[in-house]
Amino acid sequence: MGIEKTFVCKDCGNEFTSKANHADYCQDCRKKRQYERARAYREKKRNLEPTRALGSMDTCPECGKKYMVMSGSQKVCEDCRRKYENKRKSKTNNEYTARTYDTILVAFKKGTKIDIQQKIAEYKIATGEDMSVNEFISRAVEKMLTDFDSVIRSESK
Ligand SMILES: [Zn+2]
Ligand SMILES: [Zn+2]
Known part of the structure; x- marks a missing residue:
């Protein structure tokens, strides 16, 4: 150097x-x-x-169980593979959520969540549109923000 x-x-x-x-x-x-x-x-x-014959038995290095070889790239048994996949998925989901959303902890009166879920279910029957509780609250907040905007604009005239 x-x-x-x-x-x-x-x-x-x-x-x-x-x-x-x-x-x-x-x-x-x-x-x-x-x-x-x-x-x-x-x-x-x-x-x-070493290529293992498809359909032959191998031992899973994770849990020690015997499993049937279904593809050449298979390394662990079906259960462990699924476990890995779910872990990976929830990790990327968490990262995506953290990147994309603000999380606000809000306390509602007891029973509000059930009321919301009930309304969502009725709404789905009426319109065919499915919605999560989170989406419902997000939309409610958006609506309030818009309402406030119009009030603020008309008051400051
Ligand atoms: Zn070069
Ligand atoms: Zn396993």
Whole structure:
């Protein structure tokens, strides 16, 4: 490591600077090559794995249960696979929710939730439109915001 020197990338031919004594590839091409090496490694590894006959029995490394091999890429038993999938799904859901929504903790009078659910059910029968309690409250808030807006506008005239 030392001062920055200028090199010419062996791959794309662009000039780039680096503090290394010697550098063959620019940042982008280095990343590209790393990615390709990783992919080649994964493919090689996959090809080296013993192929198990479909329908044969294997032991799940997670729970130790025997399971029937249904596809070559199957690593764990059906139960463990489902567990993983649900965990992954709920994690992405939580992240999505945190990114997309504000969460406000609101206390309602006892029975309000049942009233809302009842109304939603009736509304669904009448219109065919399904709605979650969350959606119902969101819409109520939106409606209030709009109502307030029009009041504020007319009062400040
Ligand atoms: Zn390059
Ligand atoms: Zn298992």
